[in-house]
Amino acid sequence: MINDRATRPRLPRRKPAPTVPAWEPPSWGEAEDFLRRFHTEQPEQPVALPMRLRQVREQLEQYGTYRHTRAELEFGARVAWRNASRCIGRLYWKSLRVLDRRDALTAEAIHGHLLEHIRVATNSGRIRPVISVFAPATPERPAPRVWNSQLIRYAGYRTTTGGLMGDPGHLEFTDTVRRMGWQAPGGWFDILPLVVEAPGDKPQLFDVPRELVLEVPLTHPQLAAFAELGLRWHAVPAISHMRLTIGGVDYPLAPFNGWYMGTEIGARNLVDPDRYNLLPVMARMMGLDTSSESTLWRDRALVELNVAVLHSFERAGVKISDHHTESQRFLTHLEREEREGRITPTDWSWIVPPISGGITPVFHRYYDEADQRPNFYLDDEAVELSKGRCPVRHHDAGGTFP
Numbered sequence: 001m002i003n004d005r006a007t008r009p010r011l012p013r014r015k016p017a018p019t020v021p022a023w024e025p026p027s028w029g030e031a032e033d034f035l036r037r038f039h040t041e042q043p044e045q046p047v048a049l050p051m052r053l054r055q056v057r058e059q060l061e062q063y064g065t066y067r068h069t070r071a072e073l074e075f076g077a078r079v080a081w082r083n084a085s086r087c088i089g090r091l092y093w094k095s096l097r098v099l100d101r102r103d104a105l106t107a108e109a110i111h112g113h114l115l116e117h118i119r120v121a122t123n124s125g126r127i128r129p130v131i132s133v134f135a136p137a138t139p140e141r142p143a144p145r146v147w148n149s150q151l152i153r154y155a156g157y158r159t160t161t162g163g164l165m166g167d168p169g170h171l172e173f174t175d176t177v178r179r180m181g182w183q184a185p186g187g188w189f190d191i192l193p194l195v196v197e198a199p200g201d202k203p204q205l206f207d208v209p210r211e212l213v214l215e216v217p218l219t220h221p222q223l224a225a226f227a228e229l230g231l232r233w234h235a236v237p238a239i240s241h242m243r244l245t246i247g248g249v250d251y252p253l254a255p256f257n258g259w260y261m262g263t264e265i266g267a268r269n270l271v272d273p274d275r276y277n278l279l280p281v282m283a284r285m286m287g288l289d290t291s292s293e294s295t296l297w298r299d300r301a302l303v304e305l306n307v308a309v310l311h312s313f314e315r316a317g318v319k320i321s322d323h324h325t326e327s328q329r330f331l332t333h334l335e336r337e338e339r340e341g342r343i344t345p346t347d348w349s350w351i352v353p354p355i356s357g358g359i360t361p362v363f364h365r366y367y368d369e370a371d372q373r374p375n376f377y378l379d380d381e382a383v384e385l386s387k388g389r390c391p392v393r394h395h396d397a398g399g400t401f402p
């Protein structure tokens, strides 16, 4: 028999994120498209469209870029969410709170606003979708950056005996911040410090005060032994390495958050083999027969882990949703958008939940796959930074690396 594995092209583990260069001057075309869309969807503006188009054209000619009004920024950020084809939670796109932080240019000021973001988003457990938009790059000045992939993440360590501790998804990043001087507690759920890079300044470390980070200890409604595993997760997922692009203007630092869907924690973060990898631990605790795959011990462990996540968040009064509810909401969103005459760009492979896909309604259909702007993009540079690696700078006006 011929083994054709070696000759078959190797498929990537996951579709790679779209990438675009780190900085380009806004094009007139994109600016115009955006302004027209804004004035069509929200016609009552103090400055009429033709006048605004003229202003922006002049700014572009004179400075090589232009400045969004607050209303444009707010609308742009919301529509970027509406266009995020990997997000199942888009029904509430209009309710996104937009914090305009374009004036913050020092590491200290940026850090203060990031902590304020966590505070406003957490809201004692009644999680609010929030985005903080920091300064865009200009021809003279690079934009501020945060290296972390999320505002709140857990450190990962390799132990001296060759074992793993914490979140192995963040081994490299943890290594980098330790080399920069972070004193690592060396536990299973240590909150990583923020690495803030202000324009023209070197990157600086800031702690995220523990009392600001709402976390939920995980328990199971029936399995008493589960609590003894000592698992927990944080309440707010706040992505901080994606570039927001509105009307041709790039905002490389624009952290945003929603609330969690249980499977993100219970079927991925705690389960992926290169994350907490807990299925074998669960199976042992549940006394499952792991002698053969066909006992479906993995599936049974997985479901109970997800029960625990939803149960614990609900018990703690922290907003979370299950994948059945969120799938249903997404279909409502699709219908609403269709009624408005808009398409909803959607990536099936991200929208279908990682458990019970086929028993959620989002599984059984196709979607539009357009790349519409405003939107969020993940650049190669941001990926490198979030792994703690020194990237190739596309637009380097002063930042130095350790």
Ligand code: ARG
Residues within 6 Å of the ligand: 089, 150, 237, 239, 257, 258, 259, 260, 261, 264, 265, 269
């Ligand atoms: N999946 C990521 C995590 O587990 C968070 C992505 C954004 N999720 C959200 N519900 N807004 O941390």
